[in-house]
Amino acid sequence: MQPEQYNLSGAMLKLTPLGSAKNVSEGDRKLELLLDLGAMLAREVELDQLLRVVGERVAAALNSDRATLWLVDSKDGSLRSRVANLPELDELSIPAGQGIVGHVATTGKSVNIPDARNDARWAPEIDRSTGYQTISLLCTPVRQLEGKLLGVIQVLNKREGHFDQRDLVFLDALADQIARALAYTTLRSSAGTQGVPLRGPFNHIVGSSDAMNKVYERILKTARTDATVLLHGETGTGKGLFARAIHVNSPRSQGPLVHVDCTNLPASLVESELFGHERGAYTGADSRVIGKVEQANGGTLFLDEIGELPLALQSKLLRFLQDRSYERVGGRETLIADLRLVAATNCNLQDMVDKGEFRSDLYYRLRVIDIALPALRDRSRDDLRALAEHFLTKYCQRYKRELHFSEESLELLCGHTWPGNVRELEHCVERAVVLAGAPILSGADMALEQLNSGISQSTTTPDTPSDTMEFRLPADCSLDQATALFAQRAVDAHDGNRSAAARTLQISRNRLSRLLAPK
Ligand SMILES: Nc1ncnc2c1ncn2[C@@H]1O[C@H](COP(=O)(O)OP(=O)(O)OP(=O)(O)O)[C@@H](O)[C@H]1O
Numbered sequence: 333m334q335p336e337q338y339n340l341s342g343a344m345l346k347l348t349p350l351g352s353a354k355n356v357s358e359g360d361r362k363l364e365l366l367l368d369l370g371a372m373l374a375r376e377v378e379l380d381q382l383l384r385v386v387g388e389r390v391a392a393a394l395n396s397d398r399a400t401l402w403l404v405d406s407k408d409g410s411l412r413s414r415v416a417n418l419p420e421l422d423e424l425s426i427p428a429g430q431g432i433v434g435h436v437a438t439t440g441k442s443v444n445i446p447d448a449r450n451d452a453r454w455a456p457e458i459d460r461s462t463g464y465q466t467i468s469l470l471c472t473p474v475r476q477l478e479g480k481l482l483g484v485i486q487v488l489n490k491r492e493g494h495f496d497q498r499d500l501v502f503l504d505a506l507a508d509q510i511a512r513a514l515a516y517t518t519l520r521s522s523a524g525t526q527g528v529p530l531r532g533p534f535n536h537i538v539g540s541s542d543a544m545n546k547v548y549e550r551i552l553k554t555a556r557t558d559a560t561v562l563l564h565g566e567t568g569t570g571k572g573l574f575a576r577a578i579h580v581n582s583p584r585s586q587g588p589l590v591h592v593d594c595t596n597l598p599a600s601l602v603e604s605e606l607f608g609h610e611r612g613a614y615t616g617a618d619s620r621v622i623g624k625v626e627q628a629n630g631g632t633l634f635l636d637e638i639g640e641l642p643l644a645l646q647s648k649l650l651r652f653l654q655d656r657s658y659e660r661v662g663g664r665e666t667l668i669a670d671l672r673l674v675a676a677t678n679c680n681l682q683d684m685v686d687k688g689e690f691r692s693d694l695y696y697r698l699r700v701i702d703i704a705l706p707a708l709r710d711r712s713r714d715d716l717r718a719l720a721e722h723f724l725t726k727y728c729q730r731y732k733r734e735l736h737f738s739e740e741s742l743e744l745l746c747g748h749t750w751p752g753n754v755r756e757l758e759h760c761v762e763r764a765v766v767l768a769g770a771p772i773l774s775g776a777d778m779a780l781e782q783l784n785s786g787i788s789q790s791t792t793t794p795d796t797p798s799d800t801m802e803f804r805l806p807a808d809c810s811l812d813q814a815t816a817l818f819a820q821r822a823v824d825a826h827d828g829n830r831s832a833a834a835r836t837l838q839i840s841r842n843r844l845s846r847l848l849a850p851k
């Protein structure tokens with residue numbers, strides 16, 4: 333029989349018709365899976381989402397019991413897996429070269445084993461720890477185009493009969509697709525090393541200091557529940573990032589994550605923005621509009637900068653938090669939304685409560701689980717270095733440059749105080765990537781004195797009035813990049829506070845965020 337052919341550039345593929353009804357549905361499942369992965373290629377991918385798709389859909393597409401993606405940890409070459417369908421288990425780990433998965437990683441060759449227990453390479457420890465019994469097994473390496481090994485995909489226990497050649501062809505094709513999808517996660521590896529940098533339990537979050545490990549632990553415990561969470565920390569400590577991590581790791585991850593930035597809401601529109609309005613609710617309301625609360629039904633509502641929520645709205649939000657019920661503005665019907673609420677703030681809400689600016693009853697409702705995110709100065713030097721390297725890889729990829737830190741530049745970054753925290757560090761590295769002249773970044777490339785002096789005093793010349801500024805742009809800079817750098821200067825001048833920078837620039841905070849990250 334002619335094997336199926338897969339053309340996996342992007343999401344395109346060609347499946348030859350398969351004949352029997354049973355096979356057609358298996359073909360459909362395969363097609364669906366490839367399209368899922370294809371869709372992931374269009375955007376930044378959450379590692380957990382990728383693991384879930386691989387775990388559930390690959391198993392179904394190959395009519396088997398379970399599929400696992402093992403990733404090679406670039407630190408020590410061991411293979412690691414978070415088993416998406418067994419969330420109660422911690423990450424599994426296999427030392428390099430051990431077991432069939434280790435064998436495939438070492439030899440780079442696929443294997444198809446009808447009875448694993450009779451195979452000399454089989455290491456039964458994993459089955460022992462999971463209580464699962466492996467019989468048949470299909471296993472193939474996941475490689476980048478240049479051949480570098482990223483991981484191994486393993487499929488267990490064919491439901492009927494054995495895995496055959498067609499299954500293997502499919503799994504090989506799929507492994508290419510997974511390698512592409514991995515390049516869209518933050519698990520991009522640095523040149524020369526095998527594997528991917530596995531940083532911690534969350535794909536986009538870098539840092540393994542004690543302070544960060546405590547946060548991870550709390551976030552993971554909380555994510556599984558429906559409890560309301562209040563994230564607080566200075567500007568740029570990753571509140572937005574952790575809100576997303578809570579959603580992605582929660583049972584609601586398939587539902588929407590709806591972000592509401594309370595600083596962007598004029599007091600007169602907040603209620604309708606949150607709860608929606610009926611047609612004719614006020615002049616200009618010519619149709620019914622669904623609010624953010626309704627949009628978040630089944631998922632997570634993220635109320636960012638909750639300290640900015642006008643007092644009048646605080647009582648409405650409190651009522652909603654008590655019984656999840658609300659009315660659209662101008663509507664009579666009482667509606668219920670089933671959602672988990674995550675709120676974030678860089679204000680001291682307790683102080684605001686003391687001053688009568690924030691309702692105490694709302695504060696207590698919000699802080700069921702209270703998670704404080706550490707400032708950069710409370711993290712280890714290793715965290716700083718890891719973050720700097722992470723952003724260097726990210727921006728080298730975005731601006732298509734190949735650069736490395738000199739030891740001097742890293743030392744300077746680690747010794748600097750970062751009032752704007754991770755965001756400020758990130759933009760410092762981005763700016764260096766855009767402006768650097770040589771492949772090794774020097775201390776001067778980090779331009780830390782400029783950062784300290786802020787926007788109004790930066791690089792002014794004797795001819796420049798003190799309320800104007802000059803700054804350098806690369807000669808081949810696009811208008812979007814120039815605008816992004818300009819906007820970033822304004823943010824730096826406000827110690828990383830985007831709301832204040834947006835006010836100075838007389839634009840909304842959302843618009844500022846878009847300017848800072850040009851496509
Ligand atoms: N631990 C981290 N690992 C990787 N990137 C991080 C980390 N923490 C923050 N960042 C990055 O720093 C930037 C700021 O993070 P984020 O927007 O989540 O901060 P924030 O606390 O919400 O700040 P603000 O209070 O100003 O809104 C983002 O680009 C984010 O991706």
Ligand SMILES: [Mg+2]
Pocket residue numbers: 571572636
């Ligand atoms: Mg934020």
